[in-house]
Amino acid sequence: MGNRLYVGNLSYNTTESELRETFSRHGQVVSAQLVTDRMTGQARGFGFVEMGSAADAQNAIHELNGAQLDGRALTVNEARERTGGGGGGGGGRGGQRW
Numbered sequence: 001m002g003n004r005l006y007v008g009n010l011s012y013n014t015t016e017s018e019l020r021e022t023f024s025r026h027g028q029v030v031s032a033q034l035v036t037d038r039m040t041g042q043a044r045g046f047g048f049v050e051m052g053s054a055a056d057a058q059n060a061i062h063e064l065n066g067a068q069l070d071g072r073a074l075t076v077n078e079a080r081e082r083t084g085g086g087g088g089g090g091g092g093r094g095g096q097r098w
Helices: 016-024 054-064
Strands: 004-008 029-036 043-051 075-078
Touching: 004 054, 016 029, 016 043, 016 054, 043 054, 054 075
Parallel strands: none
Antiparallel strands: 004 043, 004 075, 029 043
16 A cells, blocks of 8 residues: 555645644655636645555554545545556547548
């Protein structure tokens, strides 16, 4: 098991410091990051927490998955690495014929 956790179903009002504080009760937190919309800066309702060890990560999952934070039941599990090639550019001229 890795040390990086996915945290979903976060309130848009939750701050990174609240996220860090919540997880620090269950082990050492290396980093806590909320994902925000690039255009608006608005929180997207999920983030990632890196714990100090795999044991800390497992403890946090056990204790916090389904727990309430800011009125929302958290989804906490091991983060998976992204698959695929990233960008999705390209495209064309949507339905235009030549």
